[in-house]
Amino acid sequence: MNASVSNDPTAAATAAARRLQEITGAATHDIALVMGSGWVPAADMLGTSGHEFPVTELPGFPAPMVEGHAGRIRSITVGDRRALVFLGRTHLYEGRGVAAVVHGVRTAVAAGCKTIVLTNGCGGLRPSFVPGQPVLISDHINLTATSPIIGANFVDLTDLYSPRLRDLCRTVEPSLEEGVYVQFPGPHYETPAEIGMVRAIGGHLVGMSTTLEAIAAREAGAEVLGISLVTNLAAGMTGEPLNHEEVLEAGRASAVRMGRLLTEVLPRI
Numbered sequence: 572m573n574a575s576v577s578n579d580p581t582a583a584a585t586a587a588a589r590r591l592q593e594i595t596g597a598a599t600h601d602i603a604l605v606m607g608s609g610w611v612p613a614a615d616m617l618g619t620s621g622h623e624f625p626v627t628e629l630p631g632f633p634a635p636m637v638e639g640h641a642g643r644i645r646s647i648t649v650g651d652r653r654a655l656v657f658l659g660r661t662h663l664y665e666g667r668g669v670a671a672v673v674h675g676v677r678t679a680v681a682a683g684c685k686t687i688v689l690t691n692g693c694g695g696l697r698p699s700f701v702p703g704q705p706v707l708i709s710d711h712i713n714l715t716a717t718s719p720i721i722g723a724n725f726v727d728l729t730d731l732y733s734p735r736l737r738d739l740c741r742t743v744e745p746s747l748e749e750g751v752y753v754q755f756p757g758p759h760y761e762t763p764a765e766i767g768m769v770r771a772i773g774g775h776l777v778g779m780s781t782t783l784e785a786i787a788a789r790e791a792g793a794e795v796l797g798i799s800l801v802t803n804l805a806a807g808m809t810g811e812p813l814n815h816e817e818v819l820e821a822g823r824a825s826a827v828r829m830g831r832l833l834t835e836v837l838p839r840i
C-alpha cells in the first residue's frame with residue numbers, strides 16, 4: 572500500500588498506470604512522448620482531443636516548478652495508436668530524487684507503452700548548429716553521477732537510442748543530424764571550460780534531462796527515441812550569455828517544424 576516512487580518504483584508506476592486507466596478509459600497506451608523545453612508548443616500539432624489533466628492527478632507526480640514546463644498529461648489518439656504526452660517533466664535539479672525524475676517513463680511503460688520518445692531543449696556544440704534545429708540523439712554521456720536503477724541490475728545500454736527509430740526519423744527528414752547528448756545535473760548552465768571538456772569527451776549536445784529517463788525506459792524494456800532541439804549554442808561559443816527566454820523563443824519559433832516531424836514519425840513507429 573502507498574508505495575512511494577523511491578521505495579517501490581514499480582508498484583508506484585503500476586498505481587499511476589491504474590489511475591491513468593480510470594481517468595482516460597483507455598485499457599492501454601502504446602507510445603509515450605516527453606515534451607521538454609521548447610517542445611510543448613509542438614505537442615499541440617499531435618492533436619489535443621482526448622483527455623488532458625495535471626500530472627498531479629496521478630499518484631507519485633510532484634508539480635513541476637519551471638516556466639514553460641507545464642506539468643500536464645494528455646492521452647490522445649494518433650492514427651490507430653493511443654499516445655501519452657507528458658507536457659513537461661521532473662528534473663534532477665528539483666531535488667526530488669532520481670525516482671521522481673523517471674516516474675513518468677515507468678508509468679508509461681506500466682500503462683503499456685513499448686516506445687518512449689524523449690525530447691529536450693539543449694545547448695549545441697557544433698558551430699554549424701542553429702537554434703531551432705532538431706538533432707537525433709545517437710548516444711549519451713551521463714554526468715549526473717547517478718542511475719535510476721537500484722541494485723545489481725547490469726542493464727545493457729548499447730544502442731540505447733534505437734537505430735531503427737533514428738533511421739525511421741531520417742526517412743521523414745533525411746537532413747536530420749545525430750549527436751551525443753551529455754547530461755549535466757544543472758540547474759546552472761555550463762562554464763566555457765566545461766563545454767571544452769564536453770567537446771573533448773565526444774559530446775555534441777548539452778542539457779539537464781533525458782539520460783536517466785532513457786536508462787529507466789531501457790531497464791523497463793521499452794524502445795527509446797531521443798530528439799534534442801538545439802535552442803542555443805553552448806556556453807562560450809557566441810560571446811553572449813545564455814538565458815531561459817531564448818529557450819522558450821526557440822521552441823515557439825520551431826513548433827511547427829517539430830510538430831510536423833513528430834506527426835509524421837509517430838504513425839510509422
Ligand code: 8IG
Pocket residue numbers: 608692693694695755757759760761777778779802803804805806813818
Ligand atoms: I534549452 O546550454 C538548454 N538546456 N546544461 N546547457 C544545459 N542545459 C541546457 C542548455 C545548455 N540549453
